[in-house]
Amino acid sequence: MKRAPLTLAAAAAALAALTGMAALTAPDGTAATGAAPAAARRPVERSALVCPSPSGSDIAETAYTAVTPAGGARGVGGQGAARLVGATKEQKQVLELKEAGKPVGATASGAEAPALTGTADGALAPGWTAQQTTKVSVGQARGLLGLACTPPGTDFWFPGTATSQGRQDYVHLTNADDSPAVVDIELFGPEGRAKTEQGSGENIRVGPRSSVRVLLSTLTSEQLPDVTTHVTTRSGRVGASAQVMEDGVGADWLPASADPAGSLVLPGIPADATSVRLIAHAPGEEDADLRIKLAGPGGSISPAGSEQLHVKGGMTASLDLKDVTRGEPGSLVLTPADPGKSVPVVAAVRVVRGTGAKQELGFVPAAGPVGARATNADNRTDQGATTLSLTAVGTDAKVRVTASAGTQGGEPASQEYTVKAGTTMAAVPPPVPGGGGKGPYALTVETLSGGPVHAARTLSLPHEGILFFTVQPLTDDRGTVSVPEASQDLTVLDDDRNRTGRE
Template sequence: MKRAPLSLAAVAAALAAVTGAAALTAPAAPASGGPAPAAARQPVERSVLVCPTPSASDIAETVYTSITPGGAGQGGSARLTGATKEQKQLLELKEPGKPAGATASGAEGPALTGTADGALAPGWTAQQTTKVAVGQARGLLGVACTAPGTEFWFPGASTAKGRQDYVHLTNADDTPAVVDIELFGPEGRSASDPGTGENIKIGPKSSVPVLLNTLSSQQQADVTAHVTTRSGRVGASVQVLEDGVGSDWLPASTAPAGSLVLPGIPADATSVRLVAFAPGEEDADLRLQLAGPGGSFTPAGNEQLHVKSRMTATLDLKDLTRGEPGSLVLTPADPKKAAPVVAALRVVRGSGAKQELGFIPAAGPVGARATNADNRTDQGATTLSLTAVGADATVKVTASPGTEGGRPASQEYKVKAGTTLAVAPPPVPDGGGKGAYALTVETVSGGPVHAARTLSLPHDGIPFFTVQPLTDDHSTVSVPKAVQDLRILSN
């Protein structure tokens, strides 16, 4: 039997009926010309961290600490495993808000890779702290495990005699990574043999140390190392061993910017040297200010620093702090000519044979929340530096339980604009918590606030110390809201 063809009117009526039904059940479309719905902030569902090989010394003692700050939600996993063929698990978190710890002796401590998901992913943080009592590598070496990336800047590295600087490249993925390393000194890119520093292959779930002295024919006291990937992504940190002075990790500077903050210079620093690099096509003229307990001031005789394009500049600030803690703030001398720079500080405490070395890179603000995983309850061991830039701020500081017990404890602090507040001691776990514990800083109002934690563990009269900035943990991401818009049917 033949069917009668539908008339144009019937088709139109059918479409109208379907469209009408859809309009009754679909979300309302935004008004014509109206703003799009605001994106919602949601907790991240997966985090990846890498930690470099802690030490090649047979007498090294390393403490690993990991935590996800307390929050809503249950379930998930967070594990750190050795970046070796065996892939042995070293550390596992059980729940948010409670740290987990592990130790390694001698040179057996491997580089680590790890993944967290579910409720343990947002803000997952890990730290390794290594103590080497004697020898060339003696000192306290601390570094926060980092998320893998594709580009890193390390002002403050060196190829000088008496320095051994290793760039540790760690690949957390299941595919190989290929890395290039460039060095820039006071005269620009350092001379090297053709191909040196290029196409460095990092196998899956593995780590490779690269000695910077082998990449350049020049011995230079201060260089900027630029690490980029051709394929894949890696974690990168520089381990510094300096004859007669000490050792520590040099973390990457924050991304190039016109203004920078280098937080947490110890009050008793006997030597402070600024190293800066301008990666762009324009020179940078920087104004220097030290934000101390009573306000900001410009160091006499060191008001400005000129940084030539793609060249490393240094400035010896000597005993800049003069017995008071502070943070160095770099801003453009002319706000209309703000060229991006990266920067770091080489800091020495003590003198003569009793010196120790540390580094402070330029770092971003704590933002909504930032955490340092490894702090100690020993008297004088932990100092938290808080610097407010531009406006007064209030922050909340929370101590987690220790790895061996205790309960969380919190306190709020007000920081005046242009000042640095050194909190010593910061909050510690209630109930006599023992072992390492975490400090979490949250911005309550005002800001931005920059923070750093100094860990001091003196040994044999030497002021062993290490400084790590606390930066926004990016525990949430912006998720755009989608709505159904039937106006597209009329186009």
């Protein structure tokens, strides 16, 4: 027993000597000052994405495109790998990315195309992005259904779903992991949580590397035209997306809204929208009063007769904004009516282009800003097919937009834009690959100064007199993470000595 204090003291002294040596031989050649260095931004070294099963239609034609933006992996060793595989036991590979800055593509036909899961590591992880775009020519699901594949998570909000007659809305749940996930689905209408059969929507099991599709109208007997769907996991994590099919109007994916917040931006409402319907939900118990503004090319305006929306706590509210854009592209900006009272909400807009039998449906969810960099993987060189909307909130902003090479060659091309505060700029058309590039290409938006900037890409493909379209927001790709720098703390050794003495 008498030897123990001596041994611990000796160990402490040796550790102190080693710590001092580490300080003297720090990589940057400087001695430690005792102050902890600031956290540094480092490229991520692994990314995961999930894509839902694209369609239940036998005539569906789906294009997959994936890309990692060039120049985002400085300091990451190795070439890396990025693959998308079927979310099935066989895990059949669908596409493989081999080089940053050069997108790759694949196609699938019919109703048997599975959900996909994938990972990217090494130099191909920072900013890895994938997109699936599906065209269905006829039937209830006809239209252009586009979706950016998403990282798996545990909590998702989908304002804009429905359980009413004429709508078939599904939530797709895809498990990318090797262990099962257990999921709950809640529905919230204008009177609060929808009545469901006991146990309905609870404990939904999603097996390892598999996908489950849930028809929302089977969870409740209530016919609700405006519903907010909340997806949470009890265990594990999943990718979640909502698919909407509306009789006589069209179909599209509804991505999850940005996390609940007091102020939201819904970017990229097309200039020729004939119907715009806002759906919002306040997840907590407090009511939210929202001021509504449309940020257009000339500035921000309050839509006449639709300046505010009251959302009761725990309930879903909606507002028909009709043809609010009136021939000019815009983004909805929601802020607290009382700046001193900010209540978190989630929101999305249902957008219709065309009239009568030539209508087509799309959705624009509330979305986060571009941040340092954001990418959309699937854009087309056909004239007018791709348009990009840029909205500056708060201050003027300068951004760089880069078109990658196409999947069939070409060279990247860039252009810079200055977006005035409170306005939406429609970059028509955005840059396209140089050098005769062909095939789908990626668009990357980088914030150079000012901001924040919110962006969305609209893809429009005419079909037999109907303008099929889909809108995808571009949000921060989180290609970097904050990594704290380690520093020496010799007080730990002092504590060890004091504790040893007390023993």
